Amino acid sequence: MDLDAHGGNKRVFQRLGGGGGGGGHSTVDTRQKVCFHWRAGKCNRSPCPYMHRELPFPAAAAASNGAPTKRFTGGSTWGRVGNNNNGSSSSNHNRVIRRPEKVCTYWIQGNCGYGDKCKFLHSWSLGDGFRLLTQLEGHQKSVSGIALPSGSDKLYTGSKDETVRVWDCASGQCMGVINLGGEVSCMINEGPWIFVGIPNIVKAWNTQTNTDLSLTGPVGHVYAMAVGNDLLFAGTQDGAILAWKFNAATNGFEPAASLIGHNMSVVSLVVGANRLYSGSMDHSIRVWNLENLQCIQTLTEHTSVVMSLLCWEQFLLSCSLDQTIKVWVATESGNLEVTYTHKEEHVKIENGIFGMPMNLNVNPLIWMSTLLGVLTLCGMPDSEAKPVLLSACNDNSVRFYDLPAFTERGKIYAKQEIRSIQLGPGGLFFTGDGTGQVKVWQWSKEPTSASF
Known part of the structure; x- marks a missing residue:
């Protein structure tokens, strides 16, 4: 996008210097050379014999006035199953090439001398x-969960630093720190309940009754949780999905089922349309019937870890380390099929791509952070x-x-x-x-x- 943070004005990518083509500097336009000190943000020559602006790309001269280049080209709805148009048509030859947006490092440190x-x-x-x-x-470490329980004026945040912090929503002040003794991999809320996944345990807190429970059964990290049909589901590092049912008589949770099917860690869960959807490091999405907890479909269109799932109206959206967001819709047979695939651009890769560690003592999230x-x-x-x-x-x-x-x-x-x-x-x-x-x-x- 070409918008800034102050109401929609175009960003300033060009700082025109003394060599902009005025008298005495006609050689600048002839040489068409950009000052590399200016590119680095530290040219102090005035006037500078080189250009203080980027040369226009050939495609930019023929392109339109900055219209968005990444849009759904299959129409105004997700209506056509199998439309995987990612904008790779021949029209890309006329696409405007923009410099990637980047936050100023010196501004972050509070000492950028260029200002506006x-x-x-x-x-x-x-x-x-x-x-x-x-x-x-x-x-002190990555925030892995945020919860806003109903009926509470507190915000709860969980972190890899093995704590949950409680914030007052009126003042923004931290009201307390809960030490858990294990890093938080996920956190959700349902009604007054907060559920926190730490290694080998799910912690359950009722913010209205101050009930504090520990649900055992998970093996390794608990990466994802969801609630549906009066059941709490937890996706675990060993590939299982554990389910607990709330017992109102005892005000506690009792083990209800273990859903087996994924052969690697379950890292995303969502409930919708009387179904439980699970995404895994085995690259698949499994669809489970909430009534009998049986797997009724396995989706294998992603080519890497399925990181997140979202139910929205009649659609299921999924995202992956394969750089794609897929939109799924049910066909007449009831099965889900991809109706649109969006491919993200400009995502990073660090330290190369390594093979998946099979040792459960190795945190797969560390491995996943090396992927794009x-x-x-x-x-x-x-x-x-x-x-x-x-x-x-x-x-x-x-x-x-x-x-x-x-x-x-x-x-x-x-x-x-x-x-x-x-x-x-x-x-x-x-x-x-x-x-x-x-x-x-x-x-x-x-x-x-x-x-x-």
């Missing part, structure tokens, strides 16, 4: 319609009730897409990758990143109070 003339972003977001309200500091792809999906309405998809990638960004067109409308940036996104009331949403920082955002047409 800096060619990099001085903001944690790019786009309009949403804004950063506040930042919550305290966690999409980490988390979250869907929500904007301030005008239009559907927006949030897609967190491991290039430390979250992309915003208008649905169903998949038109990009903005981005959020972080120092490290964002793995947790949680919706809140009144257009609020929360993100947690790898540094332990939690940011509070809000959709809004007009500026509002900074409290949450």
Whole structure:
């Protein structure tokens, strides 16, 4: 996108210097050479004999005025099964090539001397319609879960630093720190209950009755949880999905079932349309009937780890380390098929791709962070009730897409990758990143109070 964080103006990528073609510098345009010191952001020559702007790309001269290039080209709805158009048609030859957006390192450190003339972003977001309200500091490692239990005025955040922090929603102050003795891999809430996955245990807290339970049974890390049909499901490192049923008489949870089918860790779960959907490191999605807990379909179109699942109206959305977001719809037979595939771009890869460690003592999330792809999906309405998809990638960004067109409308940036996104009331949403920082955002047409 070409929008900045101040209401939709185009970003300034070009800082024109003294060699812009005025008198006495006619050789600059003839030589067409860009100053490499300017590119590095540290040219101090005035006038400089070289250009302080990028040369136009040949394709840019023939392109239109910056229209979004990544959009759903199959029409205005996800209606045609098997449409996997990722924008790879011949029209790509006329696509405008833009410099990747990047947050200024010196601005992060508080000492950028270029100010508004800096060619990099001085903001944690790019786009309009949403804004950063506040930042919550305290966690020492990656934030892996965010929860807002109903009837509570507290926000709960879980982290790899083996703690859960409790924040007052009115003041933004940390009200307490709960030490768990194991790193938090996931956290969800259902009604007044908060469920926290740590190695070999699921912790369950009732914020209204102060009930504190430990559910045993998982082997290794608990990577994902979901609630449906009065059952709590937990996806575990050994590939099983454990289920517990709530017993109102004892105010506790009793083991109900173990769903076996995946042959590697289950890292994503979601419930919708009387089905449980599970995504795994074995690259598959399994569909389970909530009534009899039997697997009724296995989806194998992804080619890497299925990191996140989202049920939205009649659609299932899935994302993977294969760099794709897939949209699934039920056919007349009742089976799910891909109706659209969106491919993310500009995601990173670090230290190469390694084989999957089979030792359960090795945390697969460390291995997964070396791969490229999409980490988390979250869907929500904007301030005008239009559907927006949030897609967190491991290039430390979250992309915003208008649905169903998949038109990009903005981005959020972080120092490290964002793995947790949680919706809140009144257009609020929360993100947690790898540094332990939690940011509070809000959709809004007009500026509002900074409290949450």
